[in-house]
Every structure is written in structure tokens, then in C-alpha cells.
Amino acid sequence: MCRIGAIKSNEYFHPSKTLELMRSQQKGHDNSGFAFVMQDLGGIFEPYKDLPLLSMACTDKGMRTAEDILHSIGFTRLYQWTPDINKTKEGLQISPMPNYVFEVFNYPKLYKYATKEEKEELLVDTRLKLRKALEEEDEGYIYSFWHDVLMLKEIGNPKDIGTYFGLHTPNKDFVSKIITVQCRQNTNYDIVRYAAHPFFLQGYTVLANGENTFYEKNKNFQKNLHKGYIGFESDSQCFLYTLHYVNKILKWPLKYYKHVITPLEYEEMITREDKEVLLRIKASLSHLEINGPNTIIGVTPDGTLFVTCDSKKLRPVVVGRDNKTVVITSEVTGINEVLPKRNTETDIYPNEREMVVVDNNLGIQRWQQ
Amino acid sequence: MAAVDTTKIDKQDLVWQIEHKSENCALCGKCVAACTFGAIKADVIRKREIISTDLTPNPKSVEKAIPVIKQVVTKSKNCVGCGMCAKVCENGAIKPVYNERHRMNVKYRANNAESPKRGGRTNLHTEGRTLDKIKVGRISQMTDPSLDAMRHTFELLAPFGRVMPPENLPLEVDSTGNLQLNKKIPTTRWIYPIIIGDMSIGALSPRLWEAVSIAVAYLNEVYHIPIRMCSGEGGVPEKLIRSKYIKYLIIQIASGHFGWNRIINSMPYMVDDPAGIMIKIGQGAKPGDGGLLLSKKVAPHIQEIRGVPKSDLLSPPNHQGLYSIEESVQKMFLSMNAAFKFRVPVSIKVAASTTSVSVYNNLLRDPYDIVGGFFLDGIAGGTGAAHEISLDHTGHPIVSRLRDCYLAAVHQGKQGQIPLWAAGGLGMKGTLAADAFKMICLGANGVFTGRLILQIAGCLGDDYGRCNACNTGLCPAGLTTQNPILMKRLDIDKAAQNIVNYFLATDIELKKLMAPIGNSSLPVGRSDALVTVDKNVAERLGIQHVC
Ligand code: SF4
Ligand code: SF4
Numbered sequence: 001m002c003r004i005g006a007i008k009s010n011e012y013f014h015p016s017k018t019l020e021l022m023r024s025q026q027k028g029h030d031n032s033g034f035a036f037v038m039q040d041l042g043g044i045f046e047p048y049k050d051l052p053l054l055s056m057a058c059t060d061k062g063m064r065t066a067e068d069i070l071h072s073i074g075f076t077r078l079y080q081w082t083p084d085i086n087k088t089k090e091g092l093q094i095s096p097m098p099n100y101v102f103e104v105f106n107y108p109k110l111y112k113y114a115t116k117e118e119k120e121e122l123l124v125d126t127r128l129k130l131r132k133a134l135e136e137e138d139e140g141y142i143y144s145f146w147h148d149v150l151m152l153k154e155i156g157n158p159k160d161i162g163t164y165f166g167l168h169t170p171n172k173d174f175v176s177k178i179i180t181v182q183c184r185q186n187t188n189y190d191i192v193r194y195a196a197h198p199f200f201l202q203g204y205t206v207l208a209n210g211e212n213t214f215y216e217k218n219k220n221f222q223k224n225l226h227k228g229y230i231g232f233e234s235d236s237q238c239f240l241y242t243l244h245y246v247n248k249i250l251k252w253p254l255k256y257y258k259h260v261i262t263p264l265e266y267e268e269m270i271t272r273e274d275k276e277v278l279l280r281i282k283a284s285l286s287h288l289e290i291n292g293p294n295t296i297i298g299v300t301p302d303g304t305l306f307v308t309c310d311s312k313k314l315r316p317v318v319v320g321r322d323n324k325t326v327v328i329t330s331e332v333t334g335i336n337e338v339l340p341k342r343n344t345e346t347d348i349y350p351n352e353r354e355m356v357v358v359d360n361n362l363g364i365q366r367w368q369q
Numbered sequence: 370m371a372a373v374d375t376t377k378i379d380k381q382d383l384v385w386q387i388e389h390k391s392e393n394c395a396l397c398g399k400c401v402a403a404c405t406f407g408a409i410k411a412d413v414i415r416k417r418e419i420i421s422t423d424l425t426p427n428p429k430s431v432e433k434a435i436p437v438i439k440q441v442v443t444k445s446k447n448c449v450g451c452g453m454c455a456k457v458c459e460n461g462a463i464k465p466v467y468n469e470r471h472r473m474n475v476k477y478r479a480n481n482a483e484s485p486k487r488g489g490r491t492n493l494h495t496e497g498r499t500l501d502k503i504k505v506g507r508i509s510q511m512t513d514p515s516l517d518a519m520r521h522t523f524e525l526l527a528p529f530g531r532v533m534p535p536e537n538l539p540l541e542v543d544s545t546g547n548l549q550l551n552k553k554i555p556t557t558r559w560i561y562p563i564i565i566g567d568m569s570i571g572a573l574s575p576r577l578w579e580a581v582s583i584a585v586a587y588l589n590e591v592y593h594i595p596i597r598m599c600s601g602e603g604g605v606p607e608k609l610i611r612s613k614y615i616k617y618l619i620i621q622i623a624s625g626h627f628g629w630n631r632i633i634n635s636m637p638y639m640v641d642d643p644a645g646i647m648i649k650i651g652q653g654a655k656p657g658d659g660g661l662l663l664s665k666k667v668a669p670h671i672q673e674i675r676g677v678p679k680s681d682l683l684s685p686p687n688h689q690g691l692y693s694i695e696e697s698v699q700k701m702f703l704s705m706n707a708a709f710k711f712r713v714p715v716s717i718k719v720a721a722s723t724t725s726v727s728v729y730n731n732l733l734r735d736p737y738d739i740v741g742g743f744f745l746d747g748i749a750g751g752t753g754a755a756h757e758i759s760l761d762h763t764g765h766p767i768v769s770r771l772r773d774c775y776l777a778a779v780h781q782g783k784q785g786q787i788p789l790w791a792a793g794g795l796g797m798k799g800t801l802a803a804d805a806f807k808m809i810c811l812g813a814n815g816v817f818t819g820r821l822i823l824q825i826a827g828c829l830g831d832d833y834g835r836c837n838a839c840n841t842g843l844c845p846a847g848l849t850t851q852n853p854i855l856m857k858r859l860d861i862d863k864a865a866q867n868i869v870n871y872f873l874a875t876d877i878e879l880k881k882l883m884a885p886i887g888n889s890s891l892p893v894g895r896s897d898a899l900v901t902v903d904k905n906v907a908e909r910l911g912i913q914h915v916c
Contacts, residue, residue: 211513213887216897224782250535253546266526266559277540277548283528283557284535286785291888293513312521312889314514 002209004197005329006180006297007338008305008358012042013325014170017338018181019162024333025183026158033184034158035196037205038150038176040303044081045150045176048104051078052123055151056130057097057193058140065139066101066130073126074108083174084166094156094164097140102150120202124228141193144200150176153196158183178299182207195233199240202228202248203301206240209330210294210315214287218242221287225249239296242288247300254300256281258355258369261290262311297328305358313352319364320347326358378480380442382472384834385450385465387440393462396436400454400463405843405855408448409463412439438463444480451829451836453845467834485757486661488839488849489830490654490749490794490820492761498749498797499768499906500804506900506915509887516887518880524890525879526595527815528788529645530557530714530741537738555711555739560644561596562891563805563875566792566817567621567647567718569603571662571671571682572753572839574856577826577848577864582609584868585617592869594876597644599817602660602684604628604674610635615643619716622705623649625660625684627675636708645714645741646705648697650688653746653793655755656720656763660684663754665842668851694731702739716742721765721793729774733783740787744817745771747793751820753849754840767793768811772910775812775894784894788814796821797832801871802878811910812894823848825871826864 003025007017018036045053052075056066070077081102111119127145134140143151154161162168182197197207212218218238222229226249229241239261246257263282269275293314297307307317307328319328320335322342327335332347350356353369380386387409401411413434421428440448448465455464477485509515516523531554539552565585570578581598588594602623609615610632620643622629651657662671662682672679688701697717705715717740719728725745732740747767752760771791778784791813795804797820805816823830823839827846830836839849847858883889886898900915901907907914 211509211887213509213513214892214895217892217894220779220894221782221784251542252540252548253542255546256548265522265524274547276550279557279559280533280538280540280550280554281535281548283532283559283785284538286528286532286893289890291890291892293887312516 002197003183003330003334004181004207004209004295004297005327005334006178006207006299006305006307007325007327008178008362009325010177010362011324012172012175012177013179014175015167015179015181016162016170018179019158019167020337021327021329021334022158022181022183024337025329025331033153033155033196034161034182035153035184035198036151036179036181037144037198037200037299038179039148039205039299040177041148041150042175042177043173045104045148048079049148051104051106052145052147053150054101054103054105054145055143055149056101056140057099057143057153058101058134059098062134062137062139063099063101065133065137066142069130069133070105070126073122074110075105075126077103078106079104086164086166089163092156092160092164094154094160096154096164099140100152100165124202128227128230146200146203149200149203151198151200153193155193178303178305180205180207180297180299192233194231197234197236199234199237201240201244204240204244204248205299206236206243206296208236208239208294208296210292210310212236212238212294213291214289217287218290236294238288239290239294239298243298243300245288254304254306254357255355255367255369258308258367260285260288261296261308262352262369263289264353264369295330303360306355307350308355309350309352311352318347318349319356320344321362321364323362326362326364328356376479378442378444378476380440381468382476383440383442383447384468384471384473385448386468387438387448387454387463388466389438389463391435391437391462393460394436394438395460395462399457400438403453403457403845405453405845406446406449406451406838406841408441408446409438409454410441412437445477449836449838450834451838451845453829486663486754486840487757487760487837488751488753488755489837490751490760490832491764492832492834492837494832498794499766500807501798502903502906503807503899503901503912505806505810505882505886505898506913507898508885513887516884516889518877518884521884521889523880523883525562525876526559527562527891528557528785529560529597529716530788531555531738532557532786532788533738534783534786553711555706555741556714557741558644558714559595560815561594562809562815563596563801563872564619564790564815564817565596565598565822566819567599567601567649568753568819568822569601569621569627569662570606570674571603571627571666571851572601572849574844574847574850574859575606575670576856576859576861577823580826580859580861580864581822581868582614582618583861583865584872586614587865587869588872589617592873594872596872599647602627602649603662603671604631604676606674607631607635611638611640613641615639616641618643619645619647621647621649623660623684624686624688625682627677627682627684630676631674633708642709642713645716646709647716647718647742647744648701648705649718651686651718651720651746652752653720653748653750653764653767654752655759656722656765657686658755658759659686661754661840663840663842666851668853671851694728698732698735698737698740702735703737706739711739714741715739716744716790718744718746721745721747721767721770723765725765725770726773726777729787730777730781732787733778733781742788742790743774744790744792745774747791749794749797750792751823767791767795768808769909771808771813772811776911779894784812785814790815790817792817792819799824800878802875802882805875806879806882807899810892810895810898812896814891814893822868825867826859827867
């Protein structure tokens with residue numbers, strides 16, 4: 001079972017916090033990988049919040065291919081940042097790529113008066129194009145191409161990955177207000193970078209643990225729904241696509257995500273006032289139901305962070321907080337490291353029928369299904 | 370020697386031969402009384418014995434008359450092997466024996482100039498059952514916790530009715546952030562994933578039909594197992610139409626429209642809606658043949674329920690006046706939906722065929738969103754009566770066809786929108802839960818079963834040629850007869866109880882299969898849970914090949 005976590009704060013913080021969060025949960029993963037997504041960026045990226053930021057790991061050739069494509073579409077590079085890589089330390093358990101690219105781009109001139117939707121479409125199309133090109137040549141991985149989002153996925157021991165990228169020491173440059181993080185326990189699949197959580201699409205981030213036992217059902221339904229629903233390297237990608245579909249495509253409020261993935265039992269449903277709606281959802285989206293065991297942590301484009309579980313609560317998760325930070329993670333030991341002085345009585349162990357939602361003021365709501 | 374007519378049917382030509390041991394026979398006559406087919410009679414044979422009773426050999430010839438039970442051999446009606454005689458004989462003196470080298474296929478046709486008919490199902494058994502080659506192989510072992518069939522809750526429900534594509538649901542967000550339906554759409558109901566499938570009153574004796582209805586009502590009302598039964602094409606007793614139990618009944622309409630007059634006339638008096646409507650186009654056991662109820666079974670009560678005179682009742686093999694799928698949807702579905710004001714799901718039943726996928730694809734595109742279920746019936750299904758040639762040589766196995774239909778829907782991104790229900794030999798070996806579960810993993814929303822119900826209620830027939838005389842009206846178990854005396858052989862309460870018991874056991878077994886794969890709701894389309902040692906099956910169905 002992977003260990004997953006999310007930190008949301010009203011102050012910018014450095015990803016070193018996520019390494020702290022994961023350190024004590026180490027027995028729960030197998031050192032096969034470490035990945036995180038930073039959203040609501042500060043520091044060096046703060047001036048570029050509205051512009052697309054490319055996160056990519058590739059070879060030199062892959063970089064040329066990607067840049068050619070981006071230029072041909074009309075994107076122009078505005079800012080570039082490369083992590084300070086520690087190449088001297090020997091014996092690190094990591095299989096790095098030659099280049100890690102984090103670049104901010106200006107939209108093509110043609111898009112000067114484009115709507116938000118048009119721009120978002122362009123970003124998705126561009127990312128898919130880049131991914132395809134890099135995949136064909138096996139020259140690298142593109143993780144995200146979106147505004148205010150930075151992503152890194154690496155194979156190896158999380159501690160060594162931290163050392164390699166110099167992530168153990170905090171600084172004020174490389175910071176954000178939301179970071180979601182995963183340490184992998186590799187089970188079903190080859191170790192491929194795309195299979196590492198968190199997964200990201202159009203402002204939605206999801207990470208999860210456990211098996212998706214309805215993977216085949218979910219995937220068969222999703223692969224025809226949207227051009228961005230691709231890959232399926234991990235069975236947990238389905239959770240992201242469902243979130244995106246329900247909230248972004250169908251435009252249903254977030255709480256209906258819970259009704260889609262873990263519908264209430266029929267007996268209970270028919271006693272409710274909103275039974276007509278719930279029964280329709282259950283029927284029409286039965287192929288997006290999940291049947292456990294899973295914990296799912298998600299972030300929506302407006303920065304809302306949430307966690308929810310399968311209908312039997314077969315995977316652990318806990319939410320802890322102080323007045324500056326909320327932390328969600330698999331095991332309470334992780335929170336104890338990051339927020340040792342918090343009032344543990346305010347810790348929340350979500351039940352199988354709720355969604356714990358953290359808004360941008362760090363207000364926590366417990367939505368009962 | 371005078372000419373012997375070897376074309377005549379004699380005992381060695383018969384499919385079933387009676388073996389009678391006169392030394393064990395108590396001459397009670399019970400077997401002759403029990404045989405509804407008149408296939409045996411009490412008789413005497415002349416026997417000559419040479420005996421010697423003196424001290425020194427002095428052979429004498431004596432003639433004896435020995436009472437025996439003799440097999441009656443006729444051109445067309447002979448022992449069907451039902452074994453009723455053996456059942457009633459306390460001394461084990463009599464039994465039917467299957468004659469592998471029978472010549473009835475030739476002799477029957479040559480002597481009668483007609484095609485043999487029978488009930489039951491295909492008896493050819495030329496291939497092994499596909500479902501028996503499939504196992505549930507994806508067991509939760511440490512990757513994820515398996516569930517406990519006895520402790521966890523499971524939801525065994527399948528949709529019946531049109532399921533709208535999510536993007537077409539008329540939902541809008543209200544001011545409080547809740548979704549509201551802003552338009553009426555056709556009904557989708559949630560029912561048990563097994564339907565007791567369409568055997569008409571007429572094919573079944575009213576007593577058996579009553580037993581099935583009692584069992585269905587009992588399972589619903591007492592055990593809360595929302596099982597439904599389909600009427601078959603033969604009308605519904607008026608008392609039932611006007612009772613609240615109509616809600617457990619799916620009413621069938623087929624090309625003969627038998628009984629519909631009465632149903633339509635009773636509609637204003639219905640206190641509840643029926644569970645659904647099923648339009649029957651064809652039947653898996655005899656595709657291309659219409660319904661067939663021989664006049665022997667058209668007793669007065671059947672004439673009344675169906676609104677017909679005493680004669681052979683033949684439903685045409687097609688719905689006269691319908692020439693295409695689109696037309697069927699427009700005419701039949703619309704009128705049926707409208708009749709019940711779109712409150713009652715309307716479904717269709719077809720015989721599995723190489724064309725099933727095209728039909729299903731077409732229905733999925735139905736612009737009115739009114740096709741509420743696709744019932745696909747495979748070759749190994751049962752029938753009350755059919756020509757043997759259809760039974761044994763026409764039809765299509767269900768498993769790959771169901772899978773193809775499901776995958777066709779997946780290809781269109783429309784899986785689940787017209788619920789898929791499969792039948793045709795499911796439960797043939799008595800383990801309906803396993804068959805149902807595997808079909809569900811392959812993409813069925815549920816299954817339906819008919820012949821198995823007869824077995825549960827005491828049918829003496831089997832799939833190896835035993836009995837299958839349901840067409841004759843002489844059912845020795847009182848199940849498929851309209852003869853008032855034979856009907857009494859069925860104990861209604863006992864049959865109802867056995868049906869209830871069987872479904873209670875099946876319910877547990879379904880959970881026992883869901884638990885190890887870690888699912889508490891039905892794993893529709895979860896073919897990753899299945900494995901097979903047969904490479905061809907694996908390839909054809911797209912499931913894992915294992916060895
Ligand atoms: S097996 Fe059945 S049909 Fe044959 S003689 Fe016995 S009772 Fe009659
Ligand atoms: S239902 Fe009756 S006639 Fe038909 S096979 Fe069974 S016992 Fe024989």
C-alpha cells in the first residue's frame with residue numbers, strides 16, 4: 001500500500017515538509033518512488049501564476065522535440081528553472097533522467113483574447129501532443145502543463161530523491177501553499193513514472209492508495225469520455241478522471257463525486273428526499289463506482305483539498321491541523337512529525353460516508369453523504 | 370420364414386427401453402398407473418419349462434403364464450424415460466434404460482411423416498459448457514482485503530429500464546448547490562440480478578405457475594430479495610392482475626398476443642404497475658420457431674386466460690407487421706411505454722444469434738431512450754414445446770454473444786445504458802449462482818432462468834434425453850400439464866418452498882463469490898476476475914489464460 005499525503009497551508013512552504021511527512025511512514029512503501037504536485041506556487045514562480053508552467057523530465061533530444069512543438073504552436077518561454085542537482089553524492093538509490101525542466105511560457109499571440117476555456121483546451125492538447133511525441137521516441141515524460149502547478153515524479157528511494165534534488169533543506173524560492181505527495185509501494189505494474197501519483201488534469205489533482213478493484217469497469221467507461229483520459233498506467237488514475245468528469249464536464253458540485261464513486265446503499269437511498277437524483281446517478285454512472293479498498297485525496301482547480309474513502313473504509317487516513325496548516329496523510333505518525341504541537345483532539349479520522357473538505361481559509365467541513 | 374417387416378418400430382429402436390424383473394415384481398400395478406404416457410402395460414407371457422420331479426430323470430414340459438410389465442411400442446408415443454415407474458416401485462423391479470443405439474431419428478420420421486417435437490432443451494451435448502471452463506481467479510490476497518460473505522453487506526441489484534447517458538440526465542444545480550431533475554424520464558428500476566424467466570401459464574400447469582408466484586412474493590415480502598418473474602406469453606390470471614403482487618411480475622407480449630385483451634381490459638383496475646413489460650421476439654432454444662402450445666394442453670382455463678378456442682396455439686415466428694429494428698422501437702416500444710405512461714420499463718427478448726450485436730448496437734442508438742432491457746437467450750435454454758430439428762440444430766451459445774454485446778456497448782461508450790440480461794442453460798448443472806456471477810463479470814447486468822425452476826419443482830427430465838415430454842400435456846410430475854388429475858401430482862406449497870430455498874442458497878452463494886474478489890456490489894464487466902485453462906475460451910472472451 002502506498003503512503004499518501006497532502007499539506008495545505010495559508011503560508012508558503014517548501015517540499016522538505018513532505019519528506020518529513022513521509023519519513024515515519026517509511027515501512028509502508030518500498031522505496032520505489034517519490035512524487036509530488038505543488039499548487040498555488042510562491043517564491044520564484046509567484047509572478048507567473050496565470051501562465052502555463054511545464055514540468056518535464058527528459059533527455060536532451062526529448063527537450064529539443066518538446067521545445068520545437070511548443071514553439072511551433074506559438075508558446076514563448078518566459079522563465080526557466082532547474083533544480084540544483086546533487087550529482088556528487090555516491091550510492092543514491094535513484095534512476096534520474098538527464099534533464100528536469102520547469103519552464104513558464106507565454107500563450108501564443110493568437111490567444112490574446114481567447115477565453116479561459118479556449119486556453120485550457122490548448123494546454124491539454126499541447127500536453128497530449130508533447131506526451132505522444134516523447135513517448136514515441138522514448139525520450140522523456142511530461143507531467144503537467146498548467147498554470148500555477150509544478151510536478152515531479154521520480155523512481156527510487158524518497159530520501160535519496162530528496163538528496164538528489166536538494167529538497168531536504170527548506171528555502172523561500174521553491175514553495176507553494178498546497179503540496180500533495182506520494183511514496184510508492186509498487187505492486188501491479190512496471191515501475192513507470194506515469195504510474196506514480198499524484199495524477200493531474202486541468203487543475204484537478206488526485207492521489208490514492210489501495211487497489212481499484214473496479215479498474216476495468218472504470219477504465220472501459222472512461223476511455224471514451226474525454227481526450228485527456230489516457231494512460232491508465234495506474235488503476236488510481238480512474239479516480240482522477242471521475243473527479244474531472246463529474247465536476248468539470250458534468251459540472252456537478254463536488255459532493256456528487258462521493259455519490260458517484262460510492263453510491264449509498266439502495267435501501268438507504270430510497271428513504272431520502274433526493275432519491276430521484278441519487279438513483280439516476282447510480283444508474284447512469286454505475287461504471288464509475290469504486291468498490292475499495294481506497295483512500296482518495298484530491299485538489300480541485302480552486303484549491304479546495306479533500307479526502308474520502310471507499311464505502312467500507314478499508315484504507316486508513318487521518319486529518320490533522322493547527323491554525324496555519326492542515327495535513328492529510330495515511331498514518332498519524334506523519335502528522336506528528338509535521339505538526340507535533342497540534343491539538344490531537346481535533347484530528348479527524350474520516351468515516352466511509354464522508355468527505356472532509358478543506359477550503360482556502362483552512363476551514364474544514366465534514367460532508368456526510 | 371415369412372417376410373419380417375423391419376421398417377416397423379420395435380423395442381430395440383426405442384430411445385428408452387423398459388427393463389422389468391418379473392422375479393421382483395409384486396404385481397401391484399403402481400407403475401402402470403403412474404405412467405402418464407401409457408408406455409407400459411400389464412401383460413402375461415407364455416413360458417415353457419422342462420422340469421423333472423421324479424427321483425430319476427423324467428423330463429416333462431409345462432406351460433406357464435407369467436405376469437409381466439411390458440413396454441408398449443407405438444409409431445409415435447413411447448416411453449420417455451421419465452422414471453416415474455421406477456420411482457413408485459418399491460421392489461426396484463422396473464426401470465427405463467437409455468438406448469444409445471436407438472433408431473428413432475430415422476424411424477419416427479419414416480413412419481409418421483412429421484417432425485418430432487418435444488419440450489426441454491438441446492440434448493446433443495456436442496460441446497462442453499464454456500462456463501464450466503471458467504473460474505473466478507482474481508482473489509484478494511494481501512493486495513486488498515477480501516470481504517466476508519457472512520459479515521459484510523452486499524448489494525445484489527441490477528437495473529431494469531433505460532439508463533440515460535450521464536450527460537443527458539436532465540439535472541441542474543439549484544440555489545442550495547443540490548442537483549434537481551427538471552424533466553421526467555423513463556423509469557429505471559433496481560431488481561435482483563436473477564429473473565425467473567418467461568414460462569407461460571399454459572406451458573406450465575396453473576398449479577406450478579401459482580407455486581412460482583407464491584415463491585416470488587414470499588422472497589420479496591419476507592426475505593426482501595427483489596426477485597421478479599416474467600409471465601411468458603400466455604396472459605395473466607385476472608386475480609393477479611388486480612392484486613398488489615402484479616408489481617413482481619414482468620408481463621410478456623409475444624407475436625401471438627395471447628391474453629393481452631384481458632390484460633388491457635384490466636388495466637384500469639390495476640392497483641400497482643407491473644414490474645415491466647417484455648416484448649418477446651425469439652427464444653434461444655428454438656430460434657426462428659414461434660411459440661407452440663399443442664391443443665392437448667389448451668384446457669378450458671387456458672382458453673379463458675388466453676382468450677382462444679381449443680386448438681394448437683402457434684405464435685408466429687415473427688411479429689407480423691414489423692420489418693426493422695427502428696420500426697419495432699417506434700411501434701412496439703412507444704405504444705407499450707405510452708400504455709403505462711412511461712412508468713413501466715419495456716424490454717425486449719431475442720434469441721442469441723450471429724446478428725445480436727448489430728441489433729443491440731442499433732437499440733443503443735434508439736433516439737427515444739425507451740428500450741429498457743435487452744434479454745438475450747442462448748441455445749441451451751428450455752422450451753415447452755418445439756420441433757426437435759430446431760431444438761437440436763438451431764441456435765447460438767450465450768456466453769460469447771453476451772460478451773460481444775457488452776464489448777460492442779463499451780466500444781460505443783454506452784455500456785449499461787440498455788441493461789443486458791442473459792439466459793440459455795444458466796443453472797443447467799444446478800449451480801445458478803456460479804453461472805450468473807461469471808456472466809455478470811463478462812458484462813451481463815443480470816440473468817434469467819426458466820428450466821431450472823422446473824427442476825427445483827420436481828421435474829424428472831434432464832439434458833440427456835430423459836423425459837422432455839413437456840409438449841405432450843402428460844407431464845408425470847404435474848408441472849407442464851393442464852390435465853386436472855395430473856396437475857394434482859404437484860404439491861404447490863412444497864414446490865414454492867423449494868424455489869424459495871433455492872434462491873436463499875443462491876443469494877448466499879453469490880455473496881460467496883463477490884467476497885473473495887473484494888466487491889460488495891455486482892462486478893458487471895469485471896472480466897479481470899475470471900480465468901480459464903482453455904486458450905480458445907480465453908482468446909474469444911478476452912479473459913486471462915491460465916494453466
Ligand atoms: S419411464 Fe416413464 S414413460 Fe417410461 S414406462 Fe416408466 S413411467 Fe412410463
Ligand atoms: S416438466 Fe414434466 S414433462 Fe417436462 S421434462 Fe419435467 S417431468 Fe417431464
